[in-house]
Amino acid sequence: MRLNILGLSFCILLTTAFMGASAQKQLVLLKGQKVILRLYPGDEIELKMRGSEDRIYSYVNNLFDTALMAHETLIPFSKIDRIYFEHTSFMNKIGTALIIGGVGYFLIDQLNTVIVQGEDFTIDENVATTSAIMVGVGLPMKLIRKKSQRMKPGYHLLTVESDSPFYKHEVSHMAF
DSSP, X not given: OHHHHHHXXXXXHXXXXXXXXXXXXXXXXXXXXXXXXXXXXXXXXXXXXXXXXXXXXXXXXXXXXXXXEETTEEEEGGGEEEEEEEEOOHHHHHHHHHHHHHHHHXXXXXXXXXXXXXXXXXXXXXXXXXXHHHHHHHHHHHHOOEEEEEOOTTEEEEEEOTTSTTOOOOGGGXXX
């Protein structure tokens, strides 16, 4: 009896390991040759179809070569007008650099004044103004993010498998 339980456990372990080793399809949104969005079966998706003003909120149920199954609805890639997701842009990175630069400029000036020059803690108006402007301009640039992507020329949806150069192996999305 004990041997049968061990044998059954071993079979379950092998089956689970095989399922984890099998590759899962991924849906990628490409801009040229750059991956902008990667979705796996089970991930949530929000999109708008061509000719409709209604958004579809669902999850990716299955992926095919030219369509995706969102819950129980088959949606051809060619009918998708817009996909909603937040993503960063070059402007967001510049905003982050401005914030870090503004705060760093102020702190370096204070360290220079107090430690290097040995003076009391004072705020230089020019340094404070420059730092405030850098942070004030950088903050909106960092926080304002694009919330969707229209499917216009240059953007393509593609279902990829493990043999594709766009496929990304991630442990967190593999079935174990």
